[in-house]
Amino acid sequence: MTQPDSSAGVGTVLFVDDEPNILNALKRLFRPTGLRVLTAPDGPAGLDVLAAEAVDVVVSDMRMPQMDGATFLKAVRERHPQIERILLTGFADMDSTVSAVNEGGISRYLNKPWQDQDILTAVKDAVERGRLQAEVARLHALTAEQNAQLKNMNAELETRVQARTRDLQTAIGKIKDANESLKQNFLTTVRVFSELVEMRSGHMAGHSRRVAQHARELAKAAGLDEAATQNVMLAGLLHDIGKIGLPDELLAKPYNSLKPEERSVYIRHTERGEAALTAVSQLKAVGKLVRHHHELWDGSGFPDQLVGLAIPIGAQILAIANDFDGLQQGQLTARPLPPREALVYISQNAGKRYNPELANTFVRMVSERNGNRRESGLSLRPGMLKQGMRLAQDLLHPDGYLLLPRGHVCDEDSIVQLRRLEASSNRHIVVQIEDTQRGPDA
Structure with missing residues (x-):
């Protein structure tokens, strides 16, 4: 085995041949190319070189003692499949050449004697092809490694996202619970205020609750959205809050029996109620309904004598619900009316005191709800x-x-x-x- 002529170059080629003069000729031919040239006198020596050196291309003669070229190149393919393999052969060795193609996996074979330019081109092409294949393999390996890293990162990211999602869902759940608690506390506060109003006139116990329930049902039947229906219900609970400051003897009388000077005091309770509720931002819209729940469809109500559709629809609904319960408690008439007579009163005053469409809806709703009950x-x-x-x-x-x-x-x-x-x-x-x-x- 000979030492390489040059340690610098853009690739390494191993020539294997049992004739020293051929090896020398090849070294001289390839010296100007800058390739690193290694040589070996036979197949076993060539395998030793491959075990110790990084080689891009192997060029082997076919006829050699101990191990012919086909057998040698087969061993190279098995041990170093990445190395490009070229066979030098004579015309009389075609059968062996076919065997080398099939078993050694050679990429090209050249006839002896060779043309210098043919072997130079064949070796350079093989070096470049080997490098391209090596680069492709490197890129495949890099891609596989990066894909594995990306997969791990995605798995880790998914775990983090799931953990963050659970944390977020927990936080949202706590916020919902807090909001629900605030909502319930708010409604409880409203009911407390409603009950405080009714404590001033004990004979009206449960009035605000019943008015709120009737108003809520009528609002839903009239097609109001959830927010508007909620405001109507709250207004039902708080519609009499302005009465807190009224004298007891005034609260005990039916409205129709009040003297003119007493009525002038009484009718201001709607304005006082609005003023009390406007200070609470969540109840500002409710306060407007409280102010106008005694307005009448024909304009004869109070405090602003609004007519028809100028009255907020929530206040129109509240007026019907309030009068229906008040009639049964004797607040509008000289005697308390049973529910059937109260409904007749509502029906008879449709278009006068009440929005006719809402009044008819209310009468139908209560009648259907009662059904055939006594x-x-x-x-x-x-x-x-x-x-x-x-x-x-x-x-x-x-x-x-x-x-x-x-x-x-x-x-x-x-x-x-x-x-x-x-x-x-x-x-x-x-x-x-x-x-x-x-x-x-x-």
């Missing part, structure tokens, strides 16, 4: 009760708690207790009694 036929004071009469509705204490449940049959003791309560509280108590003379479809 209506409360009688509204009686305790002094008018008789033993055996059955309550058509729950009877609430003036302070709001339950006194007698619906269906209770009056006896001497309960009648006496109710009379004493009315006398001691100085408040009217109205008991809804079933009219046993009416059938279920009455």
Whole structure:
């Protein structure tokens, strides 16, 4: 084995041939190319060189002792498949050349004697091809490595995103819980204010709650959106908040029985109610409904004598709900009206006191809700009760708690207790009694 002529170059080629003069000729031919040239006298020596050196191209003679070129190149292919392989052969060696092509995987073969330019071109092409293949392999390996890193990064990122998403969902859940808590606290506060108003006039216990419920149902039936319906319901709970400062004797009288000077004081409660609610930003729109819930469709209401559609629709709804319950409590008329008569009143005043479309919707809604249930036929004071009469509705204490449940049959003791309560509280108590003379479809 000979040493290389040059240590510098752009590639390395190994020539294997058992004739020294051929090896020398090849070294001289390739010296100007700048390629690094290695030589070996036979196949085993060539394999030793390949084991110790980085080689790009192997050029082997076919006829050599110990190991012919086909066998040598087959061994090169098996041990160093990345090396380009070229065979030098004579015309008489075609069978061996075919074997070298099939078993050694040679990329090209050249006949002896060779043309210098042919072998120079073949070797340079093989060096370049080997480098391109090596670069492709390097890039494939780099791509695979980067893909693996990217996969790991994506997995790590997905884990982080999932963790962050869980944290975000937890935070959102806490915010929702906090908002729901604030909402409930807000509604509780509204109900507390509503109950404080009713404590001034115990005979109206539950009035604001019932008005709010009726108004909410009518708002939904009229097609108002959720926010508007909520405002109507809140206005129902707070519509009488301006009455807190009114004298007790004024609150105890039906509106129709008030003297002119008393009415002038009474009607200002809507303005005071709006002023009280406007200070709370969430209740500003509610305050507007409270101000106008006594406006009438024909313009005869108060405080601003608005006419028809100039009245906010929430206030139109509130007026119907408020009057329906007030009629049953004796707040508008000389005597409390049973629900059926209260509905007749609403219907008769459609187009006068009330928006006719809303009034008709309300009457239909309440009638359908009651269906074929037996209506409360009688509204009686305790002094008018008789033993055996059955309550058509729950009877609430003036302070709001339950006194007698619906269906209770009056006896001497309960009648006496109710009379004493009315006398001691100085408040009217109205008991809804079933009219046993009416059938279920009455």
